[in-house]
């Protein structure tokens with residue numbers, strides 16, 4: 460595995476470790492970071508986790524009381540690990556990580572394409588073929604001969620589950636299923652993961668989905684799109700993280716080439732999510748045109764605008 464030996468050396472050498480999740484944390488960054496931190500704690504390390512935003516409620520069954528910091532002091536750590544971040548900006552602490560990378564080791568574990576974090580990291584463990592960062596953490600833990608118990612297996616399985624939309628997306632490979640199978644053998648709790656994923660939509664969340672689904676349109680080029688305004692979120696009583704998953708659902712429409720969801724945010728921007736299931740389309744190229752990023756099949760960007768002027772015109 461790429462750079463695993465060096466990662467092992469860094470783990471052995473350093474005692475106080477900070478694991479950084481990405482902003483607007485998803486199931487993969489949360490689960491992968493937890494899996495890694497459980498292992499490191501068992502090695503006697505002092506490990507903290509940090510994320511800029513709160514962990515969405517739907518993932519509380521994973522964090523299950525584990526404290527995750529929303530800020531940190533550079534001086535408190537010997538080693539920093541960024542997991543699933545895609546970009547320095549997306550860590551939520553770009554300036555600080557850039558600063559720390561000059562004096563302390565920074566490991567970048569990711570399955571996104573090379574990015575700005577790649578440049579400042581001391582060690583990159585990147586596999587763009589991996590369906591989830593959890594696959595890379597799995598490889599690393601196995602290289603380290605970690606004991607994979609039911610807890611770690613559940614985290615790895617959850618990371619994969621979320622980034623593959625429950626094993627439905629085109630990013631699922633033979634290796635993905637092999638890892639999932641091994642996780643199940645070690646007690647990974649697939650039922651717990653899928654139950655929390657499917658049944659955790661609140662009535663107001665479902666109403667918000669209804670509003671977005673009611674507006675779905677597909678154009679002659681196979682672009683499926685819909686949008687959610689701030690007012691929709693307010694009216695339905697939903698939370699902004701209730702919007703996650705909508706773009707995946709509209710992407711299942713037959714003949715869809717690209718699915719796009721526009722969501723108005725309180726800070727006056729439009730969060731745009733892109734999906735495709737086609738092998739000949741790379742939505743990350745489109746996202747990068749607008750200053751965003753992501754994977755070939757799942758990407759996003761932020762527009763400095765409002766829905767009225769850009770979408771409904």
Ligand SMILES: [Mn+2]
Pocket residue numbers: 487488543570590591592622
């Ligand atoms: Mn991921």
